[in-house]
Amino acid sequence: MNVFGISLLCIIISIILGVSNAQIPWTTKCVDQYELTFFNDTRKNYEGAKAACESRGGYLAKVDNQRMTYIINATLEIDYSHDSYYFIGGNDIDKEGYWKWQDGTDVIMRNETGYQNWKHNQPNNLNNEDCLFIGIYTYLWVDSSCDDKVYHICQSDAISINVSSNYKTIVCALKDSCTGMEVQWYRNFSSLPNMPRQYGIYQQIREKDSILHIENASFSDIDTYICKITDVSGGIEHNITVEGNPSITSVTNSPCNQSFIVTWIPNKNAIGFFHRISARNLTTKKEVSWNSSVPTSITPQHTELFGLKSSTEYSVTVEACVSESKCGYEYLDNETASTNGIAEPVLSASLSTQCSMQWVWRNNEKPETVTGLKVTRYCTTIAARSIVNSFHMDSFNISMPQSFTTVPNRNCTISIQVIGCAGLGEAVNATGYCVGKAAAPTEIAKPIVSDDATDSDGMREITVTKPDESNGLLSCLFIIVNDGWSGENTNFRMEDLIKAQSSTTEYIAVALPVYRFTGEEKVINLGDGLKSSCNVTQTIDALSNKRRRRRNVGKNVIFVGQNRKLNNEKSYSAFVVSTTPCGNDICLQTSPSILLKTKLFEFNIVSFVIGFLIPMIFYVVFALIIYKLMKKIKELKKIAEAKGHNYETIQEKATFSNDPVSQPSYSNVLEETAGYEQALPATTKQTQVELAYETYNA
Incomplete structure (x- = not known):
């Protein structure tokens, strides 16, 4: 065999040996609603293991209940070698001693409430151990270095949800590892119908999945639905929506x-x-x-x-x-x-000195939506005793060109706003102004009487209140005294004031120039005998500091008051008259009248004793004497009546009779009449008895 053949043979033998010794690359187990995947093909450090789980759509296992521990312990085999070490998700990388699962929830420590599976001496942080292992010679939890390269366990949902492209069905499917389990769709903790329906939502339960049919869903089916493994808590939520936009x-x-x-x-x-x-x-x-x-x-x-x-x-x-x-x-x-705009304002507006208003419509035609005009009046005081003019503003609505009543003692301008059904238009200021001449005050306060009657000197103290001068400056205040009750004074005129200068029954007692009036009140002594005078055309203008005179009101402009002494045995009435120069006239205003009563009685102790107390004592003594005499007379009458009664009784007992037995003895008569002895005097009793006895024996 050549060298090539030998080399090829070695390679084949190595492959065979490697395959035979290769471990299972992974295994999966279902627990609750999760799938646990065990990786023992490649060792990784903590970060590598974490990234591997996340790439599969999961995370390092969160072992937070006994069921998880049971599945893990049943799957792993402790062989006391490095091959049985597995990373799970617990760590205290962020802060030493604060252990967290990968999802951020707390890892329960020993002596804490909740599920934990720590070894008795763990965690000990030996050599900066920040990650959680299981399988190091034990199934219990042990902390170790995050840089160690070991196997790992991933956790992911055991259920997946897929929505069809036409949004007519939603499939909830179990993973292959979850054998012998079933999934269903629920709404408000109730399982949905498992049969086709013409209206509404229903589900179709199959071996590994459940199909939710929503093609016939209505607006009432809008809700949150949950797909979960039967008889297992938890699940995956899915919100159902339907077309419903108006x-x-x-x-x-x-x-x-x-x-x-x-x-x-x-x-x-x-x-x-x-x-x-x-x-x-x-x-x-x-x-x-x-x-x-x-x-x-x-x-x-x-x-x-x-x-x-x-x-x-x-x-x-x-x-x-x-x-x-x-x-x-x-x-x-x-x-x-x-919304559309408000009505257009008038084109222009004007105001005459007599307060007549005029305005011009745009295009010389009143718009149909206009219902009227709002007039705002701005007035300032013409004459005042203060250097600061008072300001007056009011408003009113009109429907046609018209005039308005002037405000006394004011210069006025106006602005006009169009009133439409959409609201008020822009204000347009009118050109010109109108002048309100001075007028009498609206009212004059009634004088105040400070005592009950005129004193022995013929004087009476009253208090006069200064009237309001906003309608125009006043020239005079006159106190008119009437011999008797004057009644109402509403028709008091200039002619009456002229007559009061020479009258003795209704006369001017005091003439007081108003510009000399200091303060709000002034005390007047009626009947002090002094004279006073006032010019009804004379006022003081605080702005010019000059006296203002009105001369075209007749010859009698200065009126004199004669403060005559009052008779304390008579009654009087008094009232106040004000005068205001108003144009070429003098405007008058009167106050209600007050009654000045007669002095009736003054208490004196000497007069009381002599005139009342002594005669009263004499009368009481005399009455007592008469009472005792009458009582004595009544007693004598009773005695006389008793005497007559006793005499008749004795005579009746002493009646003669031929029957000796029935004839009473002297002693019997005394015995039977013994009840009368106490009612008669002794001398009277003896005489009457003896007389009766003698009569009986005669």
């Missing part, structure tokens, strides 16, 4: 731009299900309106959304919901739409 055909404005009318068509699979129609403001990102509908047929639906703003862009959404409480934004259609 479609929006149009979104239109209502005539007044306050709402959208949404036209949409439901999906055939969503007939009879709750649909939610909503509008979201694209600027604020907030939902502002929504409505609902439950369609009964595949026909166009019309839904109105209310409460929208004009000139605003919205996202309109129609969503089909599995239930009223389960709307997950999965089956929907949306469209962007905008």
